[in-house]
Amino acid sequence: MKAIVNVFLKDGVLDPQGKAAHHALKSLGFKNVNSVRIGKQIVLDLDATNKDEALKEVEEMSETLLANTVIEDYTIEIVE
Amino acid sequence: MKAIVNVFLKDGVLDPQGKAAHHALKSLGFKNVNSVRIGKQIVLDLDATNKDEALKEVEEMSETLLANTVIEDYTIEIVE
Numbered sequence: 001m002k003a004i005v006n007v008f009l010k011d012g013v014l015d016p017q018g019k020a021a022h023h024a025l026k027s028l029g030f031k032n033v034n035s036v037r038i039g040k041q042i043v044l045d046l047d048a049t050n051k052d053e054a055l056k057e058v059e060e061m062s063e064t065l066l067a068n069t070v071i072e073d074y075t076i077e078i079v080e
Numbered sequence: 081m082k083a084i085v086n087v088f089l090k091d092g093v094l095d096p097q098g099k100a101a102h103h104a105l106k107s108l109g110f111k112n113v114n115s116v117r118i119g120k121q122i123v124l125d126l127d128a129t130n131k132d133e134a135l136k137e138v139e140e141m142s143e144t145l146l147a148n149t150v151i152e153d154y155t156i157e158i159v160e
Contacts, residue, residue, distance in 0.1 A: 028144060030141055041118070041119045046112055
């Protein structure tokens with residue numbers, strides 16, 4: 001079973017990596033970009049057969065290690 | 081219009097960040113994780129009304145700046 005965790009900075013938290021990419025895109029001539037936010041996409045390959053259990057476990061992983069919940073939010077998607 | 085670009089390392093390219101996360105998850109007691117790959121998720125807010133044109137532009141951004149196509153692949157999703 002595959003789980004995809006998208007971790008992104010909360011609204012209002014400064015994203016210097018995104019700002020840098022935005023600036024670079026503008027320099028390259030891409031004028032109609034309003035904002036750029038850069039997050040992480042974590043793809044986990046799991047030994048699990050039960051979708052609900054997998055979701056619960058990945059939630060625990062996200063809370064303890066994958067995301068810094070002070071400044072980051074995350075979404076979890078279980079695939080197949 | 082919002083565009084989401086997922087950038088991830090090609091298969092076979094070593095992912096030290098993913099390896100570290102995998103190791104840390106195992107140390108924390110999450111035993112049934114087989115592998116972890118970590119990529120980037122870039123969310124762009126665009127001034128565009130035409131979906132096809134937006135897709136074309138984001139493709140160009142990905143090729144020139146957002147992804148290193150030697151070692152990385154990317155997918156683009158245009159939202160609303």
